[in-house]
Amino acid sequence: MAEFNETIHQPVRLRIMAALVALEPSDEVDFTYLRDLLGVTDGNLGAHLYKLEGAGYIAINKTFIERKPRTYVAATAEGRKAFQEHVAALESILKGE
């Protein structure tokens, strides 16, 4: 049976994972772009990313581009698997299984 994931189920984290899983597995997205896409504040997004990173579901890559700091975020293989299982669990609930 698919596993329901309480860490991912929180509404903002659910949308973060949905956005990251929609990318190609090797792609990573800029922090500010993700913030605008989700319509949340820097602090709110940072807190949820920290939680997801702690669970091993995302990887955060801090780098410099043209001497400016940039933060990129990507879903890990473990995060993708947990997300798929969570989606399957939601589908099972919907089907009344």
Add this chain to the structure above:
Amino acid sequence: MDISPNEAEESLAAIQRMMQRTRHSIANSGICISLIITGIVWLVGYVCTQFLPSEIVVYIWIGLSVLGSALATVLGIRMGKRVRSPSIAATAAATAKRIGLFWLLLVFYCIATIAVAWPMDGKQRTMIIILFIMIGQLAMSLLLPFSSVWWALPITVLALAGYFLLPGIFYLWMGVLGGGGMIVFGLYIRSRW
């Protein structure tokens, strides 16, 4: 944690919406900026062409083209940094070169066509340039999703309608409906992110 079927359905719908929005945003971010910039160039350029003497209009078009290209390049580079894609980084540069070469050759063919068909008036020249740009845009559907290039079809229809039905206000027509249409469509794509 107990989840009701209703809550599960809402969560699945939220996931679906977010995934679609992300894919849509990534696919169309460049298109939206390019549409808005081209729309502004057309709006200003064609409205000026309708009302100002041709000696001044030439300089306005040169200025608008240089400004539009520079702005599109800067914004394109900035947008490219939002999603890093190591999987396509190697092929992206080669594809960009092929696209650049394609547009360069298209400009050559457009100039050659105008030279062969010479003499022609300003409206005929403008119409041929618009048709070549729209052919190039539609050819981009070989590399981009069709949803990113279909706007070239209504613009072509608008241009042909203005050329054949309203020759007296052709430039104004192209500026307001062609340029304005591109701006509105670009803003519409942006609002759907």
